[in-house]
Amino acid sequence: MQQPDSPVLRDIVLIGGGHSHVGVLKRFAMHPEPGVRLTLICRDTHTPYSGMLPGYIAGHYTFDEVHIDLRRLAEYAGARFLSDEAVGIDHSAQQVLCRSRPPVPYDLLSINIGSTPRVDQVAGAGEHAVPVKPIHRFNDRWLTLLERIKRHPGTTRIAVVGGGAGGVELLLAMQYRLRKELVAQGRNPEELVFQLFTRSAQILPTHNARVRAHFERTLAARGVAVHTASEVVSVAEDRLRCAQGHWHAADEIVWVTNAGGAAWLQDTRLALDEEGFIQVDETLRSLTDPAVFAAGDIATQVDHPREKAGVFAVRQGRPLADNLRASITGRPLKPYHPQARWLALISTGDRHAVASRGALFLAGDWVWRWKDWIDHRFMSKFNDLPPMEEGAAKAPAPSRVVLDEEESAQAISAIAMRCGGCGAKVGASVLSRALATLTPAPRDEVLIGLHAPDDAAVVRVPPGKAMVHTVDFFRAFIDDPYVFGKIAANHALGDIFAMGAEAQTATAVATVPQGLEAKVEDTVFQMMSGALEVLNEADCALVGGHTGEGRELALGFAVNGLIDADGNSALRKGGMRPGNVLILTKPIGTGTLFAAHARLAARGRWIDAALASMCQSNRLGARCLRKHGATACTDLTGFGLLGHLVEMTRPSNVDAELDLAALPLLDGAEETVAAGILSSLQPANVRLRRALRDQSAWLDHPRYPLLFDPQTAGGLLASVPAERAMDCLSDLRELGYAKAAIIGHVCEPGEALEPIALKDPALTDPALTEAIPEQPVLDKQAHKA
Structure with a gap:
């Protein structure tokens, strides 16, 4: 951040x-x-x-x-x-x-x-037509159509509604791609029937006559039926009707008109x-x-x-x-x-384009190459960004923002050196306003809680229960305080759930960057709103905390949980048994991905997926593991997969074998470690490599660095009886842990000093694959559709 x-x-x-x-x-x-x-x-x-x-x-x-x-x-x-x-x-x-x-x-x-397409203005269009905007929804439907046509021979009728440049250009691009796919399969491209509908008397009404004539010839040559002066007034599942009353069959209807x-x-x-x-x-x-x-x-x-x-x-x-x-x-x-007047460069699908500006008309393959050069130059301004510079912090530059007298006093106070101790606390009025609308989960055991004016919370321990205590705290690694609050709360609750306990209460400690009171208040509100959503979902009551000013946004929680007083229900690290299967509930890779994000080397969708994983609670996963007889459990955090597994094998007096090919990974994690981008905590974790048997033989494996990758709000690692592992895995996936996986098994202690062995079936069975790829493959969206 x-x-x-x-x-x-x-x-x-x-x-x-x-x-x-x-x-x-x-x-x-x-x-x-x-x-x-x-x-x-x-x-x-x-x-x-x-x-x-x-x-x-x-x-x-x-x-x-x-x-x-x-x-x-x-x-x-x-x-x-x-x-x-x-x-x-x-x-x-x-x-x-x-x-x-x-x-x-x-x-x-x-x-x-x-x-926004106004499909609601035409009967049935909202249910049966595909608007070209928003693009992400159109892209999903387009990819589905592409796969359907490739897999299912037969006539497909495609209608495009809208005769402007957007509709004509899109139709020609779709036709070119789909025909090319059919030819590659040895099929007849005439299986595809395209129609264009426009309420105007002619296509491309805002362009000159020569441009229109060129596209009219192109559409005719490619067998596209053009219906001018044909306003679509009704859409059904497999057809559309024009104002003249005629119905036209259509298996797919794309809407490129009537926007508002x-x-x-x-x-x-x-x-x-x-x-x-x-x-x-x-x-x-x-x-x-x-x-x-x-x-x-x-x-x-x-x-x-x-x-x-x-x-x-x-x-x-x-x-x-x-x-x-x-x-x-x-x-x-x-x-x-x-x-x-402006220059429009309109492509015809086949690396050919037309230039239109007023009376100007130019056409040819060279126009497409010209357009291609202009488009790539534009995109490079926003995608080819220089790497982030690291260095000493610069002195604050003077601000030109116009402030009133009170704001000026607050700004001077924020810039000046602040005293430590209680002088670093966020002001009481700011804090009270930020927390006023937050409602913690109610629990009968909370006698004095968040909104009481007392110095500390008072919480009763129910009869027959024992307390489980844990604490976690870290600085923000993303710039959204709401999402950061959710992740921080999930991270802190992870230890409670891993122990098989029920979360009861939490106290927060936070630091917030200095600034105008309104900005500090909103940051606290956003961050604690996110955190409270997670805590309330876990029925964990927020009962108090401390908020101070600092250079960086940071948040942590001391969480109390409840477990049966005899302690027999606790899931501890030392319960692994030979023959157990190792299950991991979430994918790994947060350390390398956010190190890459800070260096502008990660794709946004990789970070989106990582944040979604970190915002997923371990509560349901822990219940599922217990239901299927888990004998030991821990949550993956800063020590990484190997560090936490070693913490389990030692007290259990067992060895373990990990299948590198089975490890669930966050999208992009292999790419970023292949680029040599690692978390700052990675070197400390790598010291645990001495726990690996034949460690030198695995150094070049593309997934080897991820064994040491520190996790934030990671998944649960548990040992489960082998006969119940598949049912457990199935239930986990039904609960939303889509990448939960069996990653290895627990072994009898061997003579080797190193407790952890690695394997990859792809290296020992040539029938599975010839070799590990030297470079990881990009995610599916980076491939040509």
Whole structure:
């Protein structure tokens, strides 16, 4: 997690990861504004570049070539990335309302979410048509269609609704790719029947006659039936009906028309046009709320209306960034006048393209190569980021943010050297406001808890129970305090669940970066909201804690649990028995992945998957393991898989064998260790290599480094009777532990000093595979679709 050089004084929140906002992130990355924090709220980690999407559909580009990694770009810009979806705006409180997290406060807000297909305006379209936006849903349906056509011979009828450049270009790309797949299988490409429907009297109505004529000839030559002046008014499961009353058979219907603004904007104070787009002035600021800006397809400049085209979203990035910066620092805003004419490069699916600008018409393979060069140059600005520099912390730069008198006093206090001891505590009023709306899980044993004014909590121990105590604390490694709170709570509860105990109460200790009171208050609220969700789900009552100021955000918990007083129900590390099977409930790799994330060397979707794994509680997994007779258990944390396994074999007086090929791994973990990117804790863990038998023989195995990878909120490692292992594994997967795996077994103690042996069936059985690949294969999304 990047730490700002100066306290946060103002928040600029960006909703959506469109082309304008990636430009804003890049400009603030190149020229940070001291005291200003950027926050990007976006549902998708990877945002597609619309200019290259048809090339991806046609199979010319990979997934990663046509997508900008927003999480990585935000990290580069020092911005917070919040993986969520905005659903509203509280203008009075200046907060963004989100679908699955607490509201996010803003000082300035910018919206760049693109347009939303209006499939609801045509009967049946919402149920039976596939809108091209949002792109991630269309991509999922496209990949499904691709596989279905490859596997099931027979006629497939595909209809595209929308005769603009987007619809025509998409149809030709789909047709090219699908026909190519059929030819590769020795099948007849005429199995595919394509139709294009448009309510306009002609296709590409905003382009010149020569451009239209070229595409009319192209569509005719490729056997596409074009229905002009044919507005689609009804859609069924396998057909669509036009206004003239004719029904047309269609197995797949793709919707590339009738776009408007997102429905949730209707409930805001923002001025909208007839299509639901946000009306903005020449500075890209809302006509009705000066704290809100908008750009791209979602915005309509009332004095300069233009067609919805990606070129405008791209070019609005710079003026939007400049005006956000000017507004936050009290300087005049500058008008932006979009060009009246623009160059459109429209591909025909087969590495051929047409250039259109006013009366200009150019066509040829060379135009496609020109377009390809322009697109790759654009994408390199956001994906080819220089590595993060490491070095001494810089002195805080002076901030240009305009503050009132009280805020100025708070900022001076935050920048100045703070005293230690109790002087480092977060102010009582700030803390009380942040915690006021949090409701801990109620437990009868809690006599004095979180919201009582006493000095300590008072908790009763139920009769027949004994206490289980544990504590964990670490600094934030991500920039989202809400998600960090969830992970920190899960990490702390892991020891309780691994012991077979029931979580009872928790006390928190946190440090929060200094800053204006409102910023500190929100950070505490976001972090503790996430933590309380996890604690409450575990029926663990938060009964108190301590919050202080520090340079880095950090959080920990002292957790108390309950277990039967005789201790016989405790799951301890020393209960492993020869013949038991080793089960791991979650994949490993968090250490290397977040080391790579800090160096901009991890893909955003890898980090998304790792965060989802860390946010998954071990509570249900522990119950499942106990149900199937687990004899020993521990949770994987900082010592890594090998370290924790050694902790189990020693008191159990057994040996163990691990199957490297069976280890469940987080996506990207093999790639990052192959690149030599390891956690800072890895060297200390590697000292345990002496516990490995024939250790030198495994040094070059691609998974060997992951044995020492430290985990945060990792899974449970347990020994289970062999005869119950498969049922246990099946139940774990039904409970949501999708990558739970049997990774080895427990052996009788041998004569060798080293208790752990490794194996990989692929190395000993040539029938399984010829050899371990020298380089790990990229995840499936990085392959050509």
